[in-house]
Amino acid sequence: MLIAFLLTKGIAYINQPTVQTHYPLVNQLLPIIKKITSILQLTSEACLLVSGLLILVFWLVPSRLSLKQKINSRLLDGNASSIMRSGMKLPTIKISHVKRSLLSIKSLQIDMSLTSLDVERFDRMAIGRLITGLWFRNLSVVDMTTSVDQTTATIKIENAHTDWQIKASSFADLQPKKRGTFLIDKRTTADWLVAPHMLISGKTRSGKTMFLVHLLASHLHVTRKEQDVPDEMKSVVSMIDPKGQDFARFRQLPNMVVGLDPIAIFEQVEAFEKHMTARMEYLGDTGQRWQDVFESSILVLDEYASIGVSFGTITDKELSKRYNAKEFNAMMLRLISRAASSGCFIVVSIVQADSTLLPTNVRAQFLNRLAMRPDAESITFMFDNDAKELATQQFTVGQGIYGDVLTRPKVIKTPYLDFEWQSPLLALFNDFLQVSDQMEHTE
C-alpha cells in the first residue's frame, strides 16, 4: 500500500504540465513518459484502492479468519494435540458475536464441533491454550457450554483488558432492568430468582462495602412495602454493619445494627428468621408462591468474620449460653437453607470464605459468589476448581471474580460510585419505609 501510495504521488508530480528538466532530450521524451506514467498511475491507484479494501476487510474480520487459523494450527501442533483425537479431521469452527474496539477484540463467541476432539479433556484451560497467541494475548474464556449429546460446544471469549465497569454518577445509573436482579458490570447481571443469596469475599479495601451499598440501593429502588399483608410479613431490609463506619448515618433506621454488638446482631438475625418463618407458614397455609404475595426481603451482613469472633467477648455465662457463635451459625444455616422460598435473601461479606470463618454448609447455600481482588487461595474457597485458571491475573481495586450456578466464574469489575452515596441511599430507605424526610433532618 505504501509503495502504491508513493508511486501515485511520484507519477502525479511528473504529470504536472509545468514539469521541465535541464536536458532538451528528456524534455522531448516527456510526453511519451507521461503517456506511460498515466497507465502506471491508473494501475497504482487501483492497487492503492484494492490494498485499502483488503486492509479494511481484514480489520473487520481478523478475529474470524485468523482466530480460526490459530485454533486449527494449535489443534495440530504439540501444544494441544492431547485434545485432538488422532487421525480425525479438524473440527468445524464458527465465530460469531464479534464485538471490537478500534484496535482490539472485546468479545466473541466460538461454536465448535466436538466430534473429533477428546471431550473429556476439552475444558476452559484447553481452549485457553488454543486461543492464546501474539494477536490474541488478552483473550480469555469466560463461559463454555456443551450440547447435551456433547457434539458441539459454545464458547464465550472476552478480552480481559476490556473495561466493563459501570461508572455511576447516581444510583439511577445502576438500576437493573428486572426485579430481583442486580447489575454486576456492563455485561453481567445477578438474578436472585435463579441463584439466590450472595457471598462476597475480599480483603480490606477491596470494595466489599461499596458493592453492598450498590446492592441495597438497587433493591430499595424497586421494592415497596406491601399494603395488604400482615405487618410481620411485610418486606424487610435488614443491615448489619459491625464496623460501624460506613453506615453510621443510618443507625436510626429500623432493622439496622451499626457497631460490633454481638447480642444486637444476634437478635437482628433472629428477628429476620421470625419474619421468614411467618412468611413460610402463611405460604404453606395458602399454597401461594411468594412472588405473588410478597416483595423480597434482604438481610445484609458486612464483615461476617468479625461477628463470629465477637461472641467471645460476652463474659456473662448465662448470656453466652444463648448468644454464642455456635448458635449463631446454626441460626444462619436454618435461615439460609429455607429463606429463598419465602422471598428472603441473604448477603454476606467476609474477608476470606474459609471454613473456620464461615461453616462450609452455610457457604454452600450462597449461589452467587463474588470474590473481590482474590488471591489463589480465596479463589479456591469461593469457586473450588472452577476458576483456578484466573488465579494468575493481577486484580485492581473494584475488580474480582463473579460466578453463579448458571455461568462459569468470570472476571468482573463492580460499579464505581462516583458520587456521595449516603444521602441518596438514606432517601431510598425513607421512601421504602414510607417515613418523611424527618429522619435526615433530625440527625
Ligand SMILES: Nc1ncnc2c1ncn2[C@@H]1O[C@H](COP(=O)(O)OP(=O)(O)OP(=O)(O)O)[C@@H](O)[C@H]1O
Ligand atoms: N468498584 C470500585 N471501583 C473503583 N474503586 C472502588 C470500587 N469499590 C471500592 N472502591 C474503592 O475502594 C475503597 C474501599 O472500598 P470498600 O470500603 O468497599 O472496601 P471494603 O472491602 O469494604 O474494605 P474494608 O475492609 O475497609 O471494609 C473505596 O473507598 C473506593 O475508593
Ligand SMILES: [Mg+2]
Ligand atoms: Mg467494608
